[in-house]
Amino acid sequence: MAAIIETQDLTKTFGDTTAVDHVTLSIAAGELFGLLGPNGSGKTTMNKLLTGQIRPDAGTVRVMGLDVPADPVRVRAGIGIIPEQETPPSFLTAEEYLHFVGRVRGITAIDEQAEKWFDILEFRDKRQVLCKDLSRGTRQKLMVAQAFLHEPPLAFIDEPLINLDPIMQRTVKDFLSEYVAGGGTVFFSTHILGIAEEICTSFAILHNGVVLHHGTIDELVTGDRHLEGFFLERVRGHAHA
Amino acid sequence: MRDLFVAMVKEEWRIHATMAGNLGFGLFPVMIAAFSFMGAWILPLFLEIVPASLLAFIVHAMFALMGVMVGSFGIMGREFMNRRFGQASLIAYSSRSLPLSERTIFATFVAKDVLFYLFLWVIPAVAGIAAAAPFIGMEPAFPLLLLVTFSLSFLEGLAVVFFLSTLYARSPRIAGAILAAGAVAVALASLAGIGPAMLLPPYAFLLAPGILPLAASLALIGIPAAVSIAWATIEYPDAARRYPNSFDGLSDRLSLFSRPWLTAKDALDLRRSEGGIAKIIFSFLMPLGLVWVFLSVLFRFIPGLSPLIVFAVLLGVISSTTYNWLTEFDTFSAYAFLPVDVRTVITGKLQSYGVINLVSLAVLILAAAAAGDAGAVVPAVLAFLSVSAYSLAVTVRLTGLYPSVMLYQVRVFLLYLAAISPALLVLIFVSILDPWYAAGSVVLLPAAWFLLDRAMLRWTAFDMPSY
Ligand SMILES: Nc1ncnc2c1ncn2[C@@H]1O[C@H](COP(=O)(O)OP(=O)(O)OP(=O)(O)O)[C@@H](O)[C@H]1O
Ligand SMILES: [Mg+2]
Numbered sequence: 001m002a003a004i005i006e007t008q009d010l011t012k013t014f015g016d017t018t019a020v021d022h023v024t025l026s027i028a029a030g031e032l033f034g035l036l037g038p039n040g041s042g043k044t045t046m047n048k049l050l051t052g053q054i055r056p057d058a059g060t061v062r063v064m065g066l067d068v069p070a071d072p073v074r075v076r077a078g079i080g081i082i083p084e085q086e087t088p089p090s091f092l093t094a095e096e097y098l099h100f101v102g103r104v105r106g107i108t109a110i111d112e113q114a115e116k117w118f119d120i121l122e123f124r125d126k127r128q129v130l131c132k133d134l135s136r137g138t139r140q141k142l143m144v145a146q147a148f149l150h151e152p153p154l155a156f157i158d159e160p161l162i163n164l165d166p167i168m169q170r171t172v173k174d175f176l177s178e179y180v181a182g183g184g185t186v187f188f189s190t191h192i193l194g195i196a197e198e199i200c201t202s203f204a205i206l207h208n209g210v211v212l213h214h215g216t217i218d219e220l221v222t223g224d225r226h227l228e229g230f231f232l233e234r235v236r237g238h239a240h241a
Numbered sequence: 242m243r244d245l246f247v248a249m250v251k252e253e254w255r256i257h258a259t260m261a262g263n264l265g266f267g268l269f270p271v272m273i274a275a276f277s278f279m280g281a282w283i284l285p286l287f288l289e290i291v292p293a294s295l296l297a298f299i300v301h302a303m304f305a306l307m308g309v310m311v312g313s314f315g316i317m318g319r320e321f322m323n324r325r326f327g328q329a330s331l332i333a334y335s336s337r338s339l340p341l342s343e344r345t346i347f348a349t350f351v352a353k354d355v356l357f358y359l360f361l362w363v364i365p366a367v368a369g370i371a372a373a374a375p376f377i378g379m380e381p382a383f384p385l386l387l388l389v390t391f392s393l394s395f396l397e398g399l400a401v402v403f404f405l406s407t408l409y410a411r412s413p414r415i416a417g418a419i420l421a422a423g424a425v426a427v428a429l430a431s432l433a434g435i436g437p438a439m440l441l442p443p444y445a446f447l448l449a450p451g452i453l454p455l456a457a458s459l460a461l462i463g464i465p466a467a468v469s470i471a472w473a474t475i476e477y478p479d480a481a482r483r484y485p486n487s488f489d490g491l492s493d494r495l496s497l498f499s500r501p502w503l504t505a506k507d508a509l510d511l512r513r514s515e516g517g518i519a520k521i522i523f524s525f526l527m528p529l530g531l532v533w534v535f536l537s538v539l540f541r542f543i544p545g546l547s548p549l550i551v552f553a554v555l556l557g558v559i560s561s562t563t564y565n566w567l568t569e570f571d572t573f574s575a576y577a578f579l580p581v582d583v584r585t586v587i588t589g590k591l592q593s594y595g596v597i598n599l600v601s602l603a604v605l606i607l608a609a610a611a612a613g614d615a616g617a618v619v620p621a622v623l624a625f626l627s628v629s630a631y632s633l634a635v636t637v638r639l640t641g642l643y644p645s646v647m648l649y650q651v652r653v654f655l656l657y658l659a660a661i662s663p664a665l666l667v668l669i670f671v672s673i674l675d676p677w678y679a680a681g682s683v684v685l686l687p688a689a690w691f692l693l694d695r696a697m698l699r700w701t702a703f704d705m706p707s708y
Binding site (some may be wrong): 048051053072073074076077081082083085086089090091092093095096099100101103104105126128129130133134 | 481482483484485486487488489492501502505506509510513514570571574575577578579580581582
């Protein structure tokens with residue numbers, strides 16, 4: 001299938017750190033793609049570059065055929081994003097926040113969409129609570145819901161499972177797999193290799209802003225070969241090189 | 242606790258230095274000193290028109306007013322820990338895990354803020370005067386006395402408002418009653434011919450240094466401050482607050498705006514946050530009331546000026562500072578992952594600003610009624626609207642979505658003054674000739690439009706910092 005995300009020599013520096021270093025990557029539609037890397041390897045920076053939240057210093061980036069730095073708002077209108085850090089605004093309730101995002105995105109059937117997510121992620125009882133009074137996990141659920149409200153064909157999600165309990169992690173993982181089976185594409189950043197191995201179809205390893213490997217999970221994980229061993233070997237090899 | 246204090250000071254410094262650069266921010270007090278040096282330099286000229294005691298009173302009243310504008314710590318509640326920059330990443334927040342009571346953290350936070358203002362404004366102002374002292378024949382020891390009286394004036398304004406806001410957080414009614422009683426007492430005092438020196442003991446201390454005014458000053462600062470620290474409402478019941486959806490109804494009612502959802506969100510932020518509505522009272526309406534009293538007194542000395550016009554002009558500038566709070570509820574990072582750009586968020590803030598300006602307009606109409614100056618109402622309203630729009634446009638052009646941080650950058654602050662003060666001076670000056678000339682201020686409207694347009698372009702192209 002055609003590439004839905006394409007970068008060419010994508011580079012971003014902050015002062016003297018090169019967070020993303022000449023990354024050339026092409027991801028086909030329909031993948032559940034995992035971007036794996038240790039802390040500080042540049043995953044969040046990649047996410048922000050691909051979604052037009054920051055501008056690259058060099059290189060090109062196209063998402064769904066659009067030049068991202070040229071028209072970031074149009075790109076973001078077409079995709080869903082779960083940011084790594086951000087939480088919903090303190091003084092709206094959970095329900096109000098979903099309606100807020102619905103209005104920003106111009107969703108007409110916002111009521112049904114919001115109801116659907118209260119059910120999937122089981123937080124209907126919290127919908128009238130101010131976001132600042134929600135538990136971290138519930139705020140995270142809300143961020144998951146806001147990203148998929150408009151049923152986007154492509155979603156960028158940065159460590160979305162970290163604050164969720166095992167049951168909710170299962171729910172979200174199942175949702176993502178179904179979503180991809182239904183034609184969606186997911187760009188998933190994580191350093192939790194088990195999750196990647198379980199649900200991703202393809203992956204890349206990022207270290208110090210450089211892509212060390214790009215391939216499918218199936219070709220790698222065979223018998224007792226696992227992602228973890230491969231990941232450690234690659235990252236350590238690169239660190240010593 | 243000392244470590245906590247030092248850490249908070251460092252944090253405050255870094256927040257500013259991140260935006261302004263170490264040098265840009267470090268030069269801020271130097272710039273204030275330079276201004277005060279120039280002011281002191283031309284002091285002999287001023288003294289030909291205005292009696293020295295009046296001038297001294299004005300300056301002390303200004304420092305007290307500054308204290309009033311920044312002193313409403315009592316309504317911050319728990320938010321002092323995380324509201325400043327929209328995120329819970331400040332030390333005050335993370336120190337909840339230290340073995341310190343929330344009250345200790347709060348007291349440290351207040352002390353840090355007070356110190357911040359003293360070092361940034363009061364001390365540099367005195368330093369400038371001290372530097373000019375030899376040239377204007379001022380006794381070399383006099384600036385030392387000023388350092389004491391300026392600081393005390395600032396602290397008096399701050400302590401009184403700290404106390405009122407603390408009371409307000411407990412019971413708005415009692416706070417209102419005390420405020421009203423205070424206003425009546427002041428009015429009676431002035432009828433009885435008791436001078437302003439009684440209200441501002443630091444000023445009385447300047448006129449006649451002695452134990453009594455000093456003790457009165459210290460009492461007026463120490464007692465309210467101590468009571469406030471002890472009483473401030475910091476602990477709130479931890480129950481989750483629930484509300485039925487009022488966002489949609491509000492957005493629908495605001496549908497004449499192009500981005501009603503942003504303004505609806507700002508309105509809910511203002512209404513539901515602990516300091517929200519109270520902030521309008523303490524940081525906006527109260528200073529305005531003081532300005533009005535101050536102008537009415539002052540204008541007995543300068544005939545020909547219409548206090549209403551001057552008030553309208555100042556009201557415009559002061560209104561534009563409410564943009565600072567509107568931008569403190571959130572940072573752009575709360576929108577960065579949605580299909581909106583900086584232009585859209587700024588547009589939303591401008592809409593909210595328009596709504597807040599209705600309050601200012603109401604204040605102006607009240608002032609007009611109080612002044613009984615019917616002839617000046619129309620030019621005053623026009624002057625207010627134009628100045629408000631223009632000062633806001635200058636603020637947005639220079640600081641984008643970060644006014645409270647960016648204005649401490651020397652270059653930005655100078656540009657701000659250079660863009661705003663000439664317009665104000667000309668406006669006030671021509672209004673002396675005829676109040677109707679103030680209506681000419683509408684020429685500021687196209688300027689405001691142009692600046693806003695440039696501002697949107699500039700800040701949309703700017704990579705937002707994240708903290
Ligand atoms: N705004 C910024 N200013 C300065 N440096 C930054 C900024 N954002 C990221 N960096 C630096 O870029 C590098 C990559 O950071 P990034 O957040 O992309 O890593 P990450 O892979 O997401 O890490 P983690 O797994 O911890 O989330 C780090 O060295 C980080 O310090
Ligand atoms: Mg990250």
